[in-house]
Amino acid sequence: xxxxxxxxxxxxxxxFFAMSEISIxxxxxxxxxxxxxxxxxxxxxxxxxxxxxxxxxxxxxxxxNAISIMGGxxxxxxxxxxxxxxxxxxxxxxxxxxxxxMVSFVSITSLFILFADLIxxxxxxxxxxxxxxxxxxxxxxxxxxxxxxxxxxxxxxNSVLRMLNIPMQREDGVTTQDIVAMMDAGAEDGSLQQQEYxxxxxxxxxxxxxxxxAMTPRDQIIYFDVTDSSDVISKKxxxxxxxxxxxxxxxxxxxxxxxxxxxxxxxxLKGELAEIHPTQLDKDILYLPETLTLSEGLNAFKVAxxxxxxxxxxxxxxxxxxxxxxxLSSFMGELITPQDEQLIVQRDEKSWLIDGLTPIGDxxxxxxxxxxxxxxxxxxxxxxxxxxxxxxxxxxEYCVHQGFKFxxxxxxxxxxxxxxxxxxxx
Numbered sequence: 001x002x003x004x005x006x007x008x009x010x011x012x013x014x015x016f017f018a019m020s021e022i023s024i025x026x027x028x029x030x031x032x033x034x035x036x037x038x039x040x041x042x043x044x045x046x047x048x049x050x051x052x053x054x055x056x057x058x059x060x061x062x063x064x065n066a067i068s069i070m071g072g073x074x075x076x077x078x079x080x081x082x083x084x085x086x087x088x089x090x091x092x093x094x095x096x097x098x099x100x101x102m103v104s105f106v107s108i109t110s111l112f113i114l115f116a117d118l119i120x121x122x123x124x125x126x127x128x129x130x131x132x133x134x135x136x137x138x139x140x141x142x143x144x145x146x147x148x149x150x151x152x153x154x155x156x157x158n159s160v161l162r163m164l165n166i167p168m169q170r171e172d173g174v175t176t177q178d179i180v181a182m183m184d185a186g187a188e189d190g191s192l193q194q195q196e197y198x199x200x201x202x203x204x205x206x207x208x209x210x211x212x213x214a215m216t217p218r219d220q221i222i223y224f225d226v227t228d229s230s231d232v233i234s235k236k237x238x239x240x241x242x243x244x245x246x247x248x249x250x251x252x253x254x255x256x257x258x259x260x261x262x263x264x265x266x267x268x269l270k271g272e273l274a275e276i277h278p279t280q281l282d283k284d285i286l287y288l289p290e291t292l293t294l295s296e297g298l299n300a301f302k303v304a305x306x307x308x309x310x311x312x313x314x315x316x317x318x319x320x321x322x323x324x325x326x327x328l329s330s331f332m333g334e335l336i337t338p339q340d341e342q343l344i345v346q347r348d349e350k351s352w353l354i355d356g357l358t359p360i361g362d363x364x365x366x367x368x369x370x371x372x373x374x375x376x377x378x379x380x381x382x383x384x385x386x387x388x389x390x391x392x393x394x395x396x397e398y399c400v401h402q403g404f405k406f407x408x409x410x411x412x413x414x415x416x417x418x419x420x421x422x423x424x425x426x
Contacts, residue, residue, distance in 0.1 A: 006074050007108070014067045014116035019124040020135045021060045024049055026128035035129070042133040049136060058154040059143045071112055080104045205361045206295035206330075213359045213379035214294060214330040215311050215320030219415065223248050226256060230273040237261050237274070244307055247281055252318040255310065257281030287312055290319055298327050330359060350423040356382035356416035367421065369402055381406070382416035400424065 027046055035043035049056055084100035091099070124131045143150060161167075222236055223246035236245070247256045263280045267273065286306040288297060290313050300309065301324050311320040343355040344366045354363060358381045360372060378387050385406055386392060388399035392414050398407035403424050410417035 007071065007111070010067050010071045010074070011112060011116045014064060014071070014112060015120035016135070016138075017060050017063045017067070018117055019120040019131055020139050021057070021064075022121045022124035023128045023131035023135065024053070024056065024139070026125060027132045028129065031129050035133075040133070042136055043129070045136045045140070046129070046132045049139070054154045054158065055143055055147075055150050056139060058150045058157065059139075059146055062146060062149050062153065063142070067116075068112070071108060083107075205359075206298070207293050209294050209330065209359060209361060210290065210379060211288060211292045211294060211297040211311060211322055211327070212290045212320065214297075214326045215290075215322040216326070217320050217357070217415075218252060218318055219413075221246065221252060221318075221321050223252060224259070224276055225250065226276065228276075230275055233264060233274040233276070234268070237264065246310075246321075247276055255285060255318070257283040258285060258306075258308075282306075285310055288322070289314075294327055294330055297322065298324075301327070352421045354381050354419045354421055356380060356385075356418060360384060363421075367404060369404070372401065381419055385416060385419065 024046065027050065029047065029050065032043045032047050032050075036047060080100050083104045084096060087100055087103070088096060222240045222242065224233055224236065226247060226249050228236075242261060244258050244260055246252070246258050248254050249256055259276060259280050259282065264274050264276070267275065284306065286300070286304045286309040288300055288309045288311055290311050292300070297309070308321055308323045310318055311322055313319050343358040344362060345353045346366070347353060352366065354366075360375060360379060360381065360383075363369075363381050363384075364372065372384055374387060378384055385399060385408060388401065388406070389397065393408045393411075393416065395408055395411050398405050400406070405422045405424050407420045407422070408416055408418075409420045
């Protein structure tokens with residue numbers, strides 16, 4: 001009975017060390033840091049142990065190997081005579097000793113595998129942080145008591161790793177790929193809503209998409225010319241009720257300044273003509289290069305007081321205009337974009353209407369595509385079609401990619417206004 005008691009204690013001890021090993025190794029640093037920031041001292045202790053795990057793992061291996069050896073010795077002595085008596089009832093041949101030993105060995109090994117290894121490790125793997133925080137204090141005490149052996153084996157391990165030029169500490173930096181993988185997992189199990197998933201995904205594209213993908217193109221900019229009559233100015237304000245308008249001399253490349261529409265409306269309310277007075281012009285115009293990323297564009301607006309920025313190319317030619325709302329819409333999407341201004345409208349299960357200026361990333365997510373070819377060569381879906389056709393398309397012309405047909409259905413001059421995207425049944 002004493003030997004069976006010892007076997008039970010060894011199994012419990014082995015389970016204890018196995019759970020400690022898996023839980024410490026499997027605990028997520030992000031979750032532990034959150035708990036530590038909330039004042040959980042045990043979470044901080046686990047983090048400290050993960051930071052320098054050499055002594056801990058040396059202690060674990062010493063303990064597990066010692067327990068395995070003791071379990072084999074005690075188990076064989078405890079079970080073999082009993083097994084021999086049981087088998088002897090039906091067999092008394094010359095192989096009785098060997099068979100009894102083998103049966104007792106398999107029995108002890110099975111007990112250790114099941115109760116000292118598989119079950120505790122499964123539990124520790126399911127809730128690693130909880131188990132680690134419960135056992136970390138005991139682990140530190142055990143490590144302290146076997147410190148001489150731990151120091152010796154840890155020093156030997158470090159020497160071998162240095163000789164092989166292998167890092168002795170794991171890298172726990174969180175990369176973009178790690179966060180994306182966590183997002184995908186959260187979206188799959190339902191803990192992350194689809195809208196949240198898309199929003200976070202858009203944020204990661206702020207450093208990859210240029211500001212040109214969010215701007216209003218040059219040919220769509222509404223501006224006042226210094227020679228515009230009162231009637232022309234009034235009609236532009238009525239047809240395009242913007243807060244601010246550019247004031248130019250002849251063309252967009254000769255900008256004189258900007259004016260708030262309320263300044264002109266104030267004149268109209270006084271019974272005066274809708275005119276532009278030089279004193280009303282704000283000549284402090286923010287210019288940004290078209291090569292800026294969306295993230296850099298947002299940073300530029302942080303220190304600027306202007307409500308919009310003029311986008312220019314390397315030749316200082318105006319190519320577009322962008323507002324803070326345009327930049328926010330690039331990753332906030334439908335959260336701040338009215339329904340009738342959405343760039344992607346799904347008609348049915350197999351077709352979508354997509355605006356030509358739709359950013360590539362939005363279209364990829366909406367259609368469930370893996371990617372688009374040569375993605376760095378264009379910013380919008382119009383650019384994708386032009387890239388695929390290798391020329392400016394005509395109405396009804398199309399290209400096919402990954403089982404989708406991209407057809408031009410609306411043109412404004414040579415500019416692609418709208419695409420009809422249809423999933424093709426293969």
